[in-house]
Amino acid sequence: MYSTLTKLIQMLVIFSSLIWVSPNSFAYAETLTLHKLSPELQNYTGRWIYLDFWASWCAPCQASFPFMNQLHQQMQSKNFTVVAVNVDENRQDADIFLQTTPASFPILFDAQGTLPSALQVQAMPTSYLINPEGQIVWQHQGFLKKDAESIQQLIQQKIQGN
Amino acid sequence: MQLTKSNLISQLTIASMTCLGASGAVQAEWEVDSAMLIYDEQDRVSAVEPAISLKKTQEDGSVIGVKVVVDALTGASPNGATASDQPQTFTRPSGKGSYTTPAGEIPLDDTFKDTRAQVSASYDAPLASGERYNLGLSVSSEYDFTSLSLNGGMTHYFNQKNTTLNWGVSLTQDMIRPVGGAPIGSSDISLQRKDGDEQRTTAEARVGISQVLDKRSLIQASVGLASSSGYHTDPYKFVSQLDDNGRPVAYFYENRPDNRLKTYLHTNYRRHLSWGDTFDASYRLTSDDWGITSHTVETKYRWNWNEKFSLTPKVRYYQQTAADFYQHHLDESPEFGDHLSSDSRLSELSAFTVGAKLAYRTESGSEFSLRLEQYEQSSDDKHALLGVQESLPQSSDLSATIVQFGYKFTF
Amino acid sequence: MNWKRNLAFGALLASLFSLNGCSALSEIGVKPWERGILAKPEMQENSMDQAFDDHIYFSKEAASGGSGFAAGGCGCN
Numbered sequence: 296m297y298s299t300l301t302k303l304i305q306m307l308v309i310f311s312s313l314i315w316v317s318p319n320s321f322a323y324a325e326t327l328t329l330h331k332l333s334p335e336l337q338n339y340t341g342r343w344i345y346l347d348f349w350a351s352w353c354a355p356c357q358a359s360f361p362f363m364n365q366l367h368q369q370m371q372s373k374n375f376t377v378v379a380v381n382v383d384e385n386r387q388d389a390d391i392f393l394q395t396t397p398a399s400f401p402i403l404f405d406a407q408g409t410l411p412s413a414l415q416v417q418a419m420p421t422s423y424l425i426n427p428e429g430q431i432v433w434q435h436q437g438f439l440k441k442d443a444e445s446i447q448q449l450i451q452q453k454i455q456g457n
Numbered sequence: 458m459q460l461t462k463s464n465l466i467s468q469l470t471i472a473s474m475t476c477l478g479a480s481g482a483v484q485a486e487w488e489v490d491s492a493m494l495i496y497d498e499q500d501r502v503s504a505v506e507p508a509i510s511l512k513k514t515q516e517d518g519s520v521i522g523v524k525v526v527v528d529a530l531t532g533a534s535p536n537g538a539t540a541s542d543q544p545q546t547f548t549r550p551s552g553k554g555s556y557t558t559p560a561g562e563i564p565l566d567d568t569f570k571d572t573r574a575q576v577s578a579s580y581d582a583p584l585a586s587g588e589r590y591n592l593g594l595s596v597s598s599e600y601d602f603t604s605l606s607l608n609g610g611m612t613h614y615f616n617q618k619n620t621t622l623n624w625g626v627s628l629t630q631d632m633i634r635p636v637g638g639a640p641i642g643s644s645d646i647s648l649q650r651k652d653g654d655e656q657r658t659t660a661e662a663r664v665g666i667s668q669v670l671d672k673r674s675l676i677q678a679s680v681g682l683a684s685s686s687g688y689h690t691d692p693y694k695f696v697s698q699l700d701d702n703g704r705p706v707a708y709f710y711e712n713r714p715d716n717r718l719k720t721y722l723h724t725n726y727r728r729h730l731s732w733g734d735t736f737d738a739s740y741r742l743t744s745d746d747w748g749i750t751s752h753t754v755e756t757k758y759r760w761n762w763n764e765k766f767s768l769t770p771k772v773r774y775y776q777q778t779a780a781d782f783y784q785h786h787l788d789e790s791p792e793f794g795d796h797l798s799s800d801s802r803l804s805e806l807s808a809f810t811v812g813a814k815l816a817y818r819t820e821s822g823s824e825f826s827l828r829l830e831q832y833e834q835s836s837d838d839k840h841a842l843l844g845v846q847e848s849l850p851q852s853s854d855l856s857a858t859i860v861q862f863g864y865k866f867t868f
Numbered sequence: 869m870n871w872k873r874n875l876a877f878g879a880l881l882a883s884l885f886s887l888n889g890c891s892a893l894s895e896i897g898v899k900p901w902e903r904g905i906l907a908k909p910e911m912q913e914n915s916m917d918q919a920f921d922d923h924i925y926f927s928k929e930a931a932s933g934g935s936g937f938a939a940g941g942c943g944c945n
Contacts, residue, residue: 352907353944354514382901411901417617419900419944437944439583440516490916496924506923510916526919619897663933669897673905681933723934727911735910743931751931759910767910777930802930814917828917834928855928861920 333410335403336378343375343454344425348411350382351392356420359438360396366447367400373454374427380405382419424453488512492863499856501565502532519582528573528599533565537694537799539786540564540849541705550636550693552649563853566693573599588613591625603632623679624664631657635692642712643797646695657687665723674728681721689713696799698787703844709787711798719745735759748781749803765818771830773810776837779803785840785851801836801853808834812859821866828861907942 336344347363349356367377377400383389384406393402405411414423418436426432432453435446494506510524536547538558546557549568558564577595584590588611595606610625633639638651665679695708725739741753755773762768780803782796812830819825836852898906905911918935926932 348901350901350904350942352904353942355518355944384902384904388904408899408901411899416900419903419942421900437518439518441518492916492920494920506920508916508919524919528923616897617900661933669903669906671896672898672902675906675911679934683933719931719933721931721934729905729908729911741931741934743933745930747930749930751929753931761910775925775929775931780930802928806929808929832924832928857924857928859920859924861917863916 333403339376339378340429341374341427343370343373343427345375345377345422345450346425347377347379347420347422348382348414348416349379349420351388352383353419355438357392357396358440359420359422360398362438362440362443362446364397364399366450369447370450370454375454376400378403380410382406382408382411424450426453486513486867488865488867490863490865492861495858495860497858497860498532500533501855502530502534504528504530517582519580522577522579522581524575524577524579526573526575528571528575530571530573533567534693535801535853536564536566537691537696537711537801538564538708539697539699539705539799539846539851541703542845542849543704545705547695547708548646548649552637561849563850571599571601573597573602593627601634601636603634605630619669621667622664623666625662627659627661629659629661631659631687633657633688633692639688639690639692640710642690642710643795644710646708646710655688657685657689659683659685673730674726676724676726678722678724680723683719684716685719686716689715689717691798691800694798694800696784696787696797698789698791699843699846700789701843703842703846703849706789709791709797711800712796713782713798714747714796717745717747719743733761735761747803749777749779751775751777767816767818768813769816770813771810774807775810776807777805779805779838783838785838788843801838804852805837805839806834807837808832808855810859814861816863823864823866826861826863826865828859828863830859832857832859903942907944 336346345363345366347359349359363377363379367375379398379400380403381389382405383392386404386406389402389404403410411421414421414431420438421434421436422438423431424433433449488511490510490512492508494504494508496502496504496506506526506528508524508526510522512520512522514520538545538547540558540561540563543560544557545564546555547564547566548555550566551568556567575595575597577593579591579593581589581591590611591609593606593608595604595608597604597606606627606629608625608627610623613622614620615622633655635655638653639655640646641650641652644650661681661683663679663681665677667675667677669675690711690713692710694711696711697705698707698709700706721741721743723739723741725737727735727737729735735758737755737757737759739753739755741751743749743751743753753773753775755771757769757771759767759769780798782794783798783800783803785799785804787797810830810832812828814826814828816824816826832855834855834857836854838852840851842851913935922932922935
C-alpha cells in the first residue's frame with residue numbers, strides 16, 4: 296500500500312509540474328489594417344466591424360449566431376456591422392448550416408483559410424472588433440451564451456469611447 | 458504572411474444573407490444515447506441490458522450528464538470445479554437446496570439470477586484559464602453487491618488544442634454481501650465455514666495524452682494505475698481436489714489476495730481516409746501483481762456507404778497469462794500457498810471477437826444502429842491430466858453472441 | 869510486485885510527458901479552423917459501445933481499464 300501511495304503521489308507531482316510549465320500559446324494577432332486584409336471588407340470601410348470566424352462543425356459558433364443576429368440588428372443604425380467569415384472547406388456544409396441557423400448579417404466564405412491565417416486565429420470561434428480606421432481594437436475567443444450580454448456591453452463601450 | 462489583393466479576390470467570395478427577424482434561438486438540447494444490449498452465452502449466462510445516457514451543454518459551457526443502466530442476468534456459470542466421470546452434487550450458496558452436475562460435464566451453478574442497476578452523473582466544466590475539470594459519481598447495486606464511486610479529473614490543452622492532456626483519479630467503495638455469507642478462503646466447502654459481509658476499496662489514477670497529427674488523424678495514449686484492497690475472492694467459486702484417478706475427493710473455497718495493483722497502457726490511432734471511411738486501431742497492455750499480463754488488439758473500419766448508411770466491421774484479440782495462485786485443481790496431497798483459485802478467468806486464455814455495426818443516420822442527425830458480434834474465449838491452460846480426467850472436458854471455453862440496438866437523438 | 873514491469877510503465881509515462889514539451893511536437897497538428905474532419909462524430913469515442921464492451925470483458929477476462937479518453941473533436945472554445 297505504501298509503495299502504491301508513493302507512486303500515486305509521484306504521478307500527481309508530474310501532472311502538476313506539467314500544468315505549470317505549459318507554454319502559453321495565446322498570442323494576440325498583430326493589429327492589421329483593414330486594407331491589407333480583404334477587398335471585400337473594404338466595403339465596410341468607415342464602419343465598426345464585428346468580424347467573426349465560424350464553421351459548421353463548431354457548436355459554440357452555432358450558439359453565437361442568435362447573439363450576432365441580435366447584435367447586428369440592434370447596432371446596424373450605429374455605423375456597425377457584423378461580418379462572419381465561414382472557414383468550412385466544403386461550401387455545402389456551410390449552406391446546410393445556414394438553412395437551419397439563419398444569419399441576418401453578411402457572410403464571407405474563405406475555404407482556404409486566408410483570413411484566419413493572416414489574423415493568426417487561435418480558436419474557434421474568434422471574433423474581432425475593428426474600428427472605422429481598420430484597426431483591431433478588441434478580440435474574443437470562443438463563445439458562451441452566458442457571456443453574450445457582457446460582450447455586447449463591451450462593444451458598446453468601445454464604440455462610444457471612440 | 459503577405460497578402461496580395463489578387464489572391465484574396467480569387468479566394469474570397471461574398472454573400473449577403475438577409476433573413477429578417479429570424480433570430481432562431483439555439484436552444485440548449487439534451488443529447489440522448491439509448492441502447493439495448495443482449496449478451497447470450499451458449500447454454501450459460503444471458504443478459505439483457507438497457508441503457509440510456511443524457512447529456513446537455515449549458516450556457517456557461519459546462520456539460521452535465523446522467524446515465525442509467527439496468528442489467529438482468531440469468532443462466533448458469535462455471536463454479537470452478539472440474540468435470541468428473543460421476544455426477545457431482547453441490548450445495549447452493551444459500552445453503553438451501555443443491556444442484557447436480559451430470560457425469561462428463563463441467564459443473565455450472567445455475568442459481569445465477571441477478572438484476573443490477575447503475576446510475577451515474579457527471580459534470581464537466583471550463584475554467585477561466587481554458588482548461589476543463591470534471592467530476593463524477595456512480596452508484597451500482599445488485600442483490601449481493603453495492604458499489605459507490607467518485608471521480609474527478611482535468612483536461613489541459615496545448616499547442617492550439619492539438620495536444621490534449623487528461624488526468625483523473627477515482628475512488629470506489631464496494632460492499633459485498635455474498636449469499637449465505639462470505640466463505641472462509643481455502644476451507645473445505647463441506648464444513649460450510651462462512652463469515653459475514655465484506656468490503657473492497659479501489660483507488661485509481663490515470664493520465665492520457667492525445668495528439669492531432671493532421672487534418673485526418675490523431676493518436677492517443679494513456680496509462681493508469683489501480684490499487685485495490687479488501688475482498689477480491691469470488692464467494693461462489695470452488696477448487697476441486699482430485700485423487701490419483703482424477704476423481705474429486707473434496708472441494709475448497711477459493712481464496713484470493715486482499716490486495717491487487719493493476720497498471721495499464723492503452724494506445725489508439727484513428728484516421729479518416731480520403732474516400733470518407735474511418736480506420737481505428739488500438740492496443741492495450743495490462744499487468745498486475747497477481748502475475749497476470751494481458752495484450753489486447755482491436756481494429757475497426759468504418760465503411761461509409763453514403764451520407765446515411767455505414768457499416769463498421771471490428772476484430773478484437775485478447776490474450777492473458779494466469780494468476781500466480783491459479784490452479785486447475787488440487788492433488789491428493791495439495792500444496793498451495795496462501796491463495797488459491799481455479800476461476801478460469803484467472804487462467805491462461807485467449808479470446809477473439811468478430812463483428813460489425815450497421816448505422817443509419819437521419820437528416821436531422823439522429824442515428825439508429827445495430828451491432829452484432831461473436832465472442833470466442835478459449836483456455837490456454839496446461840496442466841497434467843490424472844486418470845479419468847484424460848477423457849473429460851478440461852476447460853470451460855466460452856462462446857457468446859452480442860447484439861446491441863442503439864438510437865441516438867436530441868430533444 | 870514486479871518492479872521491472874512497473875519500471876517499464878514508468879518509462880513510458882515519462883516519455884509521454886516529455887513528448888508534450890518537445891518542440892517538434894508543437895509543430896504537428898492543424899490550425900483551429902482546419903478541424904472539420906476531426907470534429908466528425910466518427911472521429912470521437914462511442915462511449916455507449918465502449919461502456920458495454922468494458923462491462924462484458926470486465927466480467928469475462930482478468931484485465932480491465934484503459935478505455936480511451938476524449939480526443940480530437942472540434943477543439944472549439
